[in-house]
Amino acid sequence: MRERPSSRLLVVDPEGRLLLFKFVHLAGALEGQQFWATPGGGLDPGESYEAAACREMFEETGIRIDHPGPEIAQRAVIFTLVDGEEVSADERYFLVRVGSAAISAMHWTELERAAIAAQRWWRRDELAATADQVFPEDIVEMLTRAGVW
Numbered sequence: 001m002r003e004r005p006s007s008r009l010l011v012v013d014p015e016g017r018l019l020l021f022k023f024v025h026l027a028g029a030l031e032g033q034q035f036w037a038t039p040g041g042g043l044d045p046g047e048s049y050e051a052a053a054c055r056e057m058f059e060e061t062g063i064r065i066d067h068p069g070p071e072i073a074q075r076a077v078i079f080t081l082v083d084g085e086e087v088s089a090d091e092r093y094f095l096v097r098v099g100s101a102a103i104s105a106m107h108w109t110e111l112e113r114a115a116i117a118a119q120r121w122w123r124r125d126e127l128a129a130t131a132d133q134v135f136p137e138d139i140v141e142m143l144t145r146a147g148v149w
Contacts, residue, residue, distance in 0.1 A: 006043060006092070011057075013098055023117070029083060036135070082115065093136075127139065
């Protein structure tokens with residue numbers, strides 16, 4: 001099984017809300033699945049977790065950052081990619097505080113455009129109460145431990 005190191009972004013706006021994307025898979029190995037998840041993705045060859053976090057932040061939100069902020073969590077998880085490949089992911093979670101809730105999808109890949117159906121800024125109580133699938137499952141606790149909520 002291929003290892004897939006990745007940087008995940010816990011993007012928090014001035015109101016203390018967390019940005020999540022809703023992924024809806026209409027075809028491929030994940031057809032029928034839908035869930036909310038943080039921005040972020042796999043590292044490019046030779047890329048550090050911090051550099052990948054900065055790149056992913058720009059690609060997925062349109063916001064340029066020089067440093068991703070503190071790494072507040074790490075998780076190891078096995079999951080299936082859109083193409084059906086099963087990977088072992090080493091996910092690092094970075095806390096990124098932004099000055100505005102304005103984001104752009106201008107730099108999304110075709111795959112992101114096909115899979116991301118919505119974006120939403122969540123308050124703690126909304127996220128804790130949702131019946132929707134959210135990844136990582138312990139995201140509320142993760143942000144609480146980090147002192148964000």
